[in-house]
Amino acid sequence: MFFLSLIEHTLRLPPHLLDLPLNEAIKGELESLFLDKVLANLGLCISVYDIRSIDGGFVFPGDGASTYTVEFRLVMFRPFVGEIITAKLKESDANGLQLSLGFFDDIYIPVHLMPNPCHCEPDPENKSQVIWIWDYQEQKFPIDGLDEIRFQVQSVSYPPIPVEQPKESKPFAPMMIMGSLDYDGLGPVSWW
Amino acid sequence: MKIKKANAGALTNFEVLDFLRSRGAAKDPTRVIAPIAASEFKVYDYLVESAACNQTRESINELLEKCKKYDLAKAEILNIINIRPASPVEIDPIIEESEKRMGEGIEDLIEMVITVLPPPPNQMNTEEEVVAGDEEIADGEQTTTETTTTTMATEN
Numbered sequence: 001m002f003f004l005s006l007i008e009h010t011l012r013l014p015p016h017l018l019d020l021p022l023n024e025a026i027k028g029e030l031e032s033l034f035l036d037k038v039l040a041n042l043g044l045c046i047s048v049y050d051i052r053s054i055d056g057g058f059v060f061p062g063d064g065a066s067t068y069t070v071e072f073r074l075v076m077f078r079p080f081v082g083e084i085i086t087a088k089l090k091e092s093d094a095n096g097l098q099l100s101l102g103f104f105d106d107i108y109i110p111v112h113l114m115p116n117p118c119h120c121e122p123d124p125e126n127k128s129q130v131i132w133i134w135d136y137q138e139q140k141f142p143i144d145g146l147d148e149i150r151f152q153v154q155s156v157s158y159p160p161i162p163v164e165q166p167k168e169s170k171p172f173a174p175m176m177i178m179g180s181l182d183y184d185g186l187g188p189v190s191w192w
Numbered sequence: 193m194k195i196k197k198a199n200a201g202a203l204t205n206f207e208v209l210d211f212l213r214s215r216g217a218a219k220d221p222t223r224v225i226a227p228i229a230a231s232e233f234k235v236y237d238y239l240v241e242s243a244a245c246n247q248t249r250e251s252i253n254e255l256l257e258k259c260k261k262y263d264l265a266k267a268e269i270l271n272i273i274n275i276r277p278a279s280p281v282e283i284d285p286i287i288e289e290s291e292k293r294m295g296e297g298i299e300d301l302i303e304m305v306i307t308v309l310p311p312p313p314n315q316m317n318t319e320e321e322v323v324a325g326d327e328e329i330a331d332g333e334q335t336t337t338e339t340t341t342t343t344m345a346t347e348n
Contacts, residue, residue, distance in 0.1 A: 002208045006197035036231035042198055047232050084271050084285055103234035152285055184284040192281050
């Protein structure tokens with residue numbers, strides 16, 4: 001689920017941080033720049049693992065801040081295809097399920113990757129939601145939000161940033177994971 | 193920004209949890225004081241509920257050693273460490289073509305995983321019910337031996 005990525009970045013350190021020890025100041029700047037942000041094809045940045053080297057410290061003319069070239073490693077969340085992950089159900093509608101990991105919410109299970117055969121029924125409690133039920137050997141197994149759901153990662157995509165978005169559409173998701181429940185051992189943990 | 197190495201090494205859930213813990217993350221109210229961002233705490237919360245929360249470095253090294261004879265791919269071993277499967281049906285999505293490649297070996301693999309890696313907290317509830325019956329019998333036997341030793345001590 002997690003990988004380390006080695007990144008080199010030219011960092012401008014604002015002068016109000018001059019009283020901090022260099023390591024801490026650089027770490028703070030890196031965290032505010034990268035933490036909880038998605039980097040294309042690298043994944044979601046979870047944390048700064050360590051700082052390998054700090055170079056430079058030059059002050060460019062006309063600028064009050066010093067610039068450093070820092071080499072560091074980031075802990076990235078980037079599941080690989082075929083990985084099994086346990087997540088909680090967030091929403092369930094006619095297009096499929098949406099699962100959440102707490103720190104990452106854009107996990108979708110589309111209808112064609114649900115266990116075959118299954119059908120959906122309108123949820124009695126919540127008008128906009130729908131309950132998916134798996135019909136297996138004449139027994140019904142509903143996917144309710146009670147326990148965690150295990151899914152296999154099918155693909156990870158990074159849609160490009162849209163220039164314009166119609167109002168009231170979902171906020172833009174820079175990283176989307178498509179998952180599948182269509183295999184033995186996948187689905188809510190209580191099923192197995 | 194230049195990406196020098198997009199993949200400088202895979203991390204198991206346990207390693208990320210250990211890293212966050214070493215920086216001061218915890219479940220109790222000392223959260224506000226620890227130098228950990230709120231987004232990192234969300235990751236910590238997720239990992240603490242998963243199978244990684246009571247693993248140790250030694251148990252993972254032991255599992256890696258013992259997995260060598262099964263000729264598993266690196267991704268499969270990573271999945272096993274992160275999920276801690278406890279039955280053949282859980283191994284099925286993890287190892288491709290498990291019957292063809294391993295056949296009988298699946299049972300041994302699961303036995304080994306269960307003994308080497310500690311169970312996660314939510315799985316422990318179901319396992320405790322099975323073990324509690326045995327423990328009650330053992331306790332009864334222990335108390336009888338204890339009384340005999342104390343009587344012997346007073347005699348001496």
